[in-house]
Amino acid sequence: MSSKVVGQSVPKIDAATKVRGQRKFPQDFNMEGQLYAKVVWSEYPHARVSKIDLSQAEALPGVVAILTSKDVPVNEYGINIMDQPVLVGEGEKVRWLGDRIAIVIAESEKIAQEARQLVRVEYEPLPVVTDPREAMKPDAPLIHEERGDSNILKHIKIRKGDIEKGFAEADVIIESYYLTPHVEHAYMQPEAGVGYIDEQGRVTVIAAAQWSHDDLHQISHMLDLPLDQVREIVPAIGGAFGGREDMYIQHLLALCAYCVRRPVKMVFDREESVMRTGKRHPYYMKYKWGATRAGKLTAMEMEIISDAGAYASTSVPVLSNSASFAAGPYVVPNAKVDAYTVYTNNAVTMAMRGFGSTQPPVAYESQMNKLAEALGMDPVELRMKNLLEDGSIALTGNPMPPGVGVKETLRQTALAAGWKEEDGVWIKPGPGLPSAPYKRRGIGVACGYKNVGYSFGFDDKTRAIVELALDESGEIARALVKLGASDQGMGAHTALAQIAAEALGIDYEKVRVALVDTSVVPDAGSCSASRHVYMSGNAVIRACQEAARKREEAIQRGERRVSAEYEYHGRSVRPTTPYDDENGMCDPHIGYGYASQIALVEVDVGTGQTEVLKVWAAQDVGKAINPEMVKGQAGGGVHMGLGYALTEEFIQKEGLIKTRRFSEYHIPTVADMPREFIPLIVEVPDPTGPYGAKGVGEMTTLPTAPAIISAIHDAVGVWIDNLPATAEKVWRAMQVRS
Amino acid sequence: MLTLKMFLNGQEVSVDVEPGELLADVLRDKLGLIGTKISCGEGECGACTVLVDGKAVDSCLYPVLKAQGREVITIEGLGQDNRLDTIQQAFVDKTAPQCGYCIPGMVISAKALLDENPHPTRKEIEEGISGNLCRCTGYYQIIEAIELACERLAEEGGTG
Ligand code: FES
Ligand code: FES
Numbered sequence: 001m002s003s004k005v006v007g008q009s010v011p012k013i014d015a016a017t018k019v020r021g022q023r024k025f026p027q028d029f030n031m032e033g034q035l036y037a038k039v040v041w042s043e044y045p046h047a048r049v050s051k052i053d054l055s056q057a058e059a060l061p062g063v064v065a066i067l068t069s070k071d072v073p074v075n076e077y078g079i080n081i082m083d084q085p086v087l088v089g090e091g092e093k094v095r096w097l098g099d100r101i102a103i104v105i106a107e108s109e110k111i112a113q114e115a116r117q118l119v120r121v122e123y124e125p126l127p128v129v130t131d132p133r134e135a136m137k138p139d140a141p142l143i144h145e146e147r148g149d150s151n152i153l154k155h156i157k158i159r160k161g162d163i164e165k166g167f168a169e170a171d172v173i174i175e176s177y178y179l180t181p182h183v184e185h186a187y188m189q190p191e192a193g194v195g196y197i198d199e200q201g202r203v204t205v206i207a208a209a210q211w212s213h214d215d216l217h218q219i220s221h222m223l224d225l226p227l228d229q230v231r232e233i234v235p236a237i238g239g240a241f242g243g244r245e246d247m248y249i250q251h252l253l254a255l256c257a258y259c260v261r262r263p264v265k266m267v268f269d270r271e272e273s274v275m276r277t278g279k280r281h282p283y284y285m286k287y288k289w290g291a292t293r294a295g296k297l298t299a300m301e302m303e304i305i306s307d308a309g310a311y312a313s314t315s316v317p318v319l320s321n322s323a324s325f326a327a328g329p330y331v332v333p334n335a336k337v338d339a340y341t342v343y344t345n346n347a348v349t350m351a352m353r354g355f356g357s358t359q360p361p362v363a364y365e366s367q368m369n370k371l372a373e374a375l376g377m378d379p380v381e382l383r384m385k386n387l388l389e390d391g392s393i394a395l396t397g398n399p400m401p402p403g404v405g406v407k408e409t410l411r412q413t414a415l416a417a418g419w420k421e422e423d424g425v426w427i428k429p430g431p432g433l434p435s436a437p438y439k440r441r442g443i444g445v446a447c448g449y450k451n452v453g454y455s456f457g458f459d460d461k462t463r464a465i466v467e468l469a470l471d472e473s474g475e476i477a478r479a480l481v482k483l484g485a486s487d488q489g490m491g492a493h494t495a496l497a498q499i500a501a502e503a504l505g506i507d508y509e510k511v512r513v514a515l516v517d518t519s520v521v522p523d524a525g526s527c528s529a530s531r532h533v534y535m536s537g538n539a540v541i542r543a544c545q546e547a548a549r550k551r552e553e554a555i556q557r558g559e560r561r562v563s564a565e566y567e568y569h570g571r572s573v574r575p576t577t578p579y580d581d582e583n584g585m586c587d588p589h590i591g592y593g594y595a596s597q598i599a600l601v602e603v604d605v606g607t608g609q610t611e612v613l614k615v616w617a618a619q620d621v622g623k624a625i626n627p628e629m630v631k632g633q634a635g636g637g638v639h640m641g642l643g644y645a646l647t648e649e650f651i652q653k654e655g656l657i658k659t660r661r662f663s664e665y666h667i668p669t670v671a672d673m674p675r676e677f678i679p680l681i682v683e684v685p686d687p688t689g690p691y692g693a694k695g696v697g698e699m700t701t702l703p704t705a706p707a708i709i710s711a712i713h714d715a716v717g718v719w720i721d722n723l724p725a726t727a728e729k730v731w732r733a734m735q736v737r738s
Numbered sequence: 739m740l741t742l743k744m745f746l747n748g749q750e751v752s753v754d755v756e757p758g759e760l761l762a763d764v765l766r767d768k769l770g771l772i773g774t775k776i777s778c779g780e781g782e783c784g785a786c787t788v789l790v791d792g793k794a795v796d797s798c799l800y801p802v803l804k805a806q807g808r809e810v811i812t813i814e815g816l817g818q819d820n821r822l823d824t825i826q827q828a829f830v831d832k833t834a835p836q837c838g839y840c841i842p843g844m845v846i847s848a849k850a851l852l853d854e855n856p857h858p859t860r861k862e863i864e865e866g867i868s869g870n871l872c873r874c875t876g877y878y879q880i881i882e883a884i885e886l887a888c889e890r891l892a893e894e895g896g897t898g
Contacts, residue, residue: 021773635876
């Protein structure tokens with residue numbers, strides 16, 4: 001079938017309203033008679049609340065209610081483990097600065113703001129533990145006494161082959177210790193929304209969310225209400241990147257509406273958004289890898305420790321991902337992985353673009369680049385000898401499903417960047433002349449891969465409804481796609497509309513995607529794991545096929561409306577399995593996406609400042625449903641990867657927060673981005689994907705940081721194993737070296 | 739309360755304000771112009787950019803009383819009825835908006851730039867949006883959109 005809509009860079013479905021400023025984000029909603037709420041936040045990273053005195057705040061005119069733990073029907077929530085209190089009451093513990101004591105609701109935002117400062121809270125401070133390596137020890141202060149006698153939330157073991165034999169076979173062994181920092185999602189739209197009771201009496205929330213149907217389960221649990229008594233509406237989302245997979249405001253808005261029975265609006269300011277919400281996990285990664293002189297990997301030993309922060313969030317599934325990707329996209333016969341995630345009094349850590357696949361490349365790609373140097377082999381060539389292919393046995397013992405495109409991404413990136421290949425021998429280009437005598441240039445390469453969809457035996461599913469309106473002659477006049485798939489900005493709705501148009505054989509302009517409102521649309525799973533094009537795309541195609549069949553019948557009956565529904569399960573094509581407790585063997589993931597990047601940098605030897613001049617970025621997306629949107633993901637992925645490499649670090653000291661706003665937390669501006677950016681789209685189809693498509697959004701960020709780190713080494717000879725590679729860190733490393 | 743008069747998107751408006759209020763809040767909360775976004779509230783991100791007498795300003799820091807008698811243009815002031823203006827159309831055509839939260843500020847910064855300098859270099863475009871943060875795009879398609887808008891404006895013979 002030749003595709004007419006799929007593969008075209010049609011305008012995004014919401015672009016026109018966005019450029020006009022008409023598209024409503026959660027802070028843009030206002031309701032008749034609405035009140036305003038503000039949170040009273042914890043002031044200690046670890047303490048027992050001894051007294052909460054509301055008297056002064058309550059006395060302030062205009063204060064309508066102050067909610068405390070006593071007002072929460074079931075005071076617990078959590079996306080994976082319900083270990084988080086909604087509000088912390090007297091006698092209970094705060095475990096980080098994002099814990100909440102009370103919510104003040106008032107007639108105006110100003111009064112609410114004033115009143116929250118009048119709430120007096122007394123605390124008995126408790127010992128604080130912020131380094132997960134300390135928190136793992138048997139005598140460490142416990143963060144969650146109620147959850148047993150250790151702060152270790154999860155330990156995953158992988159045992160493959162015989163690493164002693166593997167290291168004995170190695171001619172070179174590289175050992176390093178890598179650290180990655182806490183990273184702030186820094187979506188531009190701070191948390192906001194309105195909670196109210198709808199016309200049917202349902203507790204309703206308007207907010208940005210990645211998985212509204214899961215929020216609904218948590219809210220119904222918290223309020224002890226049946227599921228059909230709660231509702232969530234997701235308007236435009238101002239970025240999310242994993243940060244809205246957990247609830248940071250949704251449940252609070254629901255609680256406010258439930259308690260006061262009036263509309264309540266709440267908007268976090270940037271400081272609240274930075275200080276009081278989750279982050280990407282910092283990792284401590286001890287890597288030891290061996291390879292033969294011929295460049296074959298023989299053994300790997302890895303220890304990965306992740307800082308879960310105060311509550312579990314998705315730390316366990318994030319760690320599970322990391323362990324499965326610990327070896328990178330390489331074949332290795334002998335491996336040992338011990339991965340831990342540990343509670344501390346730091347910020348809660350959670351999903352963020354890559355979901356545990358973003359930290360390991362910092363280690364595994366630096367290992368490859370160091371091995372290449374030690375072997376005197378080109379880094380592309382070394383990779384080509386070890387990269388996964390269709391059917392290769394992965395770290396977890398499973399064969400890789402068809403569509404492994406990582407070699408192709410590397411080949412295309414390397415050739416574009418000027419590498420030469422002859423009979424499997426790869427020759428790196430020179431980096432060119434620096435722009436000033438005190439600068440040095442370097443070029444670095446990295447790969448990465450990641451799962452698409454939910455893994456480890458989880459029943460990943462997505463349900464879609466397609467409704468057709470037929471004209472007099474029975475032709476499709478309009479199609480409406482209904483599914484609970486959030487579009488955080490990357491274009492999920494556009495891609496799904498294109499897929500629907502293609503499957504129905506109609507123009508893209510005739511397709512609409514319904515607003516995500518849980519009272520209207522079915523559960524499509526989370527907007528995460530780069531899964532909507534693959535998972536929801538598969539559901540939409542099948543719902544469209546069903547609708548097309550029904551259309552024939554409708555025409556015969558003289559009807560003008562058709563509706564069809566389909567629930568797609570990932571396991572129907574690729575069942576996944578959980579880790580074996582002892583050896584970790586499993587078939588972890590439904591599908592995968594792959595990426596390779598090359599960075600050209602210039603380092604100022606006087607200051608250590610790195611400038612990224614050019615990035616070549618290839619991603620294997622199976623099939624680019626909308627090539628310009630894929631390029632947009634690549635640009636955004638490189639942006640985040642560049643920040644990860646050079647500037648971004650959410651800093652805490654003893655559980656207190658030092659980076660509170662954009663003037664202290666530096667995401668790349670346009671001036672920080674490489675002047676030249678070459679996105680390359682690779683299409684090695686996944687036979688189970690819609691039109692061969694895989695996922696896009698996360699893979700584009702994986703190789704950036706290690707490619708830049710490798711380029712810095714190429715330029716000035718130092719390895720930065722502890723991100724971010726700030727000017728100071730690079731400069732210091734250069735001093736130590738000389 | 740004081741009554742402030744300004745020329746907003748081509749029309750004279752009067753609005754009651756408190757002395758300490760900021761332009762962004764008045765636009766959003768009192769005048770219902772929600773296209774102007776607030777993201778950092780400290781002049782770091784440019785999401786709140788509007789034009790005051792043709793200059794791009796961060797409305798989250800701009801005391802509303804300073805706007806007295808001035809001409810203010812927000813994103814709602816661009817284009818006509820159902821027609822996008824040239825810059826907006828170029829943003830659509832280049833797939834520039836992802837989440838779109840930074841986009842009204844970006845479009846206004848681009849307008850400020852092109853009104854003053856119809857033929858900017860790539861570097862001048864970068865400078866023109868250097869005060870606007872975007873977390874989604876990496877800025878490339880935004881730059882391409884501004885370049886496309888330049889070309890089209892040159893063909894049209896002015897900033898429509
Ligand atoms: S909101 Fe005004 S500069 Fe960020
Ligand atoms: S498009 Fe999302 S912040 Fe720019």
